[in-house]
Amino acid sequence: MPFTFSHAAAVVPLGRWVRLPLSALVVGSLSPDLIYFLQLKATSNIGHTLHGLFIFCLPASLLVLWLWHRVAKLAAVALLPPWVRARTVRLSYRPFGFGPGQHLLRVATGILLGAITHVVWDAFTHADGWVAERVPFFQRLLPFPGFGTMPVYKFGQLLSTAVGAALLAWWSWQWVSRQPAYATTVPKLPHRRAWVAGLVVVAAGVAVAYARWHAAPLTSYAELRLFALRIILAGCSALWLGLLLFAGWYRWRYQPHLGHVQPEATSGPAPKRRPRSVPK
Numbered sequence: 001m002p003f004t005f006s007h008a009a010a011v012v013p014l015g016r017w018v019r020l021p022l023s024a025l026v027v028g029s030l031s032p033d034l035i036y037f038l039q040l041k042a043t044s045n046i047g048h049t050l051h052g053l054f055i056f057c058l059p060a061s062l063l064v065l066w067l068w069h070r071v072a073k074l075a076a077v078a079l080l081p082p083w084v085r086a087r088t089v090r091l092s093y094r095p096f097g098f099g100p101g102q103h104l105l106r107v108a109t110g111i112l113l114g115a116i117t118h119v120v121w122d123a124f125t126h127a128d129g130w131v132a133e134r135v136p137f138f139q140r141l142l143p144f145p146g147f148g149t150m151p152v153y154k155f156g157q158l159l160s161t162a163v164g165a166a167l168l169a170w171w172s173w174q175w176v177s178r179q180p181a182y183a184t185t186v187p188k189l190p191h192r193r194a195w196v197a198g199l200v201v202v203a204a205g206v207a208v209a210y211a212r213w214h215a216a217p218l219t220s221y222a223e224l225r226l227f228a229l230r231i232i233l234a235g236c237s238a239l240w241l242g243l244l245l246f247a248g249w250y251r252w253r254y255q256p257h258l259g260h261v262q263p264e265a266t267s268g269p270a271p272k273r274r275p276r277s278v279p280k
């Protein structure tokens with residue numbers, strides 16, 4: 001599968017054209033794969049079916065959105081480097097409503113639209129994708145160094161994953177660079193780097209232990225791929241769970257200092273670098 005988080009690259013441009021919450025579009029674009037992170041194995045396709053959009057993707061996305069906006073968001077900002085934190089703190093204080101009815105409908109529409117982009121993307125990049133199965137071009141074999149040959153749909157998986165991730169990184173950097181810095185009212189977290197390193201190391205350790213526990217002898221390429229997939233699924237799930245636990249502690253520890261007042265700006269957007277003059 002394309003790396004799940006690269007799917008968000010398909011909906012970020014939509015945020016400029018449709019009046020739907022961007023976070024709902026993003027979470028919706030990931031939602032068909034959320035079942036894999038719950039099961040810690042990529043075996044169920046319910047999120048990629050028509051009925052699954054409504055009985056799995058929609059409720060699962062609403063839960064993830066609620067946990068992000070109500071529990072994890074402020075704590076996640078506290079873990080960011082100071083330069084980034086000062087430019088994202090205002091957004092973290094912006095309330096996100098799940099009602100009344102009209103706003104909830106917009107959130108649900110954003111989730112479903114995001115999920116549909118995911119399913120359409122996968123239709124071109126999976127062996128059992130609707131387009132890949134029916135259009136012979138996607139079954140054509142291409143020479144690929146180190147792998148012998150590779151079907152067009154598989155090459156599309158790799159290419160779209162890399163391009164999607166690169167676009168998300170670029171768009172994020174561009175957006176953060178344009179934001180004004182704010183005097184943060186998020187309490188300063190002592191030993192921030194140690195907290196970040198701890199969350200990452202623990203999640204990685206849990207992921208490797210889980211994958212090794214369930215792995216057969218790593219004697220073939222297929223077993224190595226399955227081992228890597230288990231590490232990715234378990235690592236992302238452990239990191240999300242760790243963030244939620246940290247956020248619960250953070251809110252308990254600093255709740256008296258966490259208000260909902262918009263912080264005041266201390267500077268404008270980051271200045272643009274002047275192009276170097278070329279000597280004549």
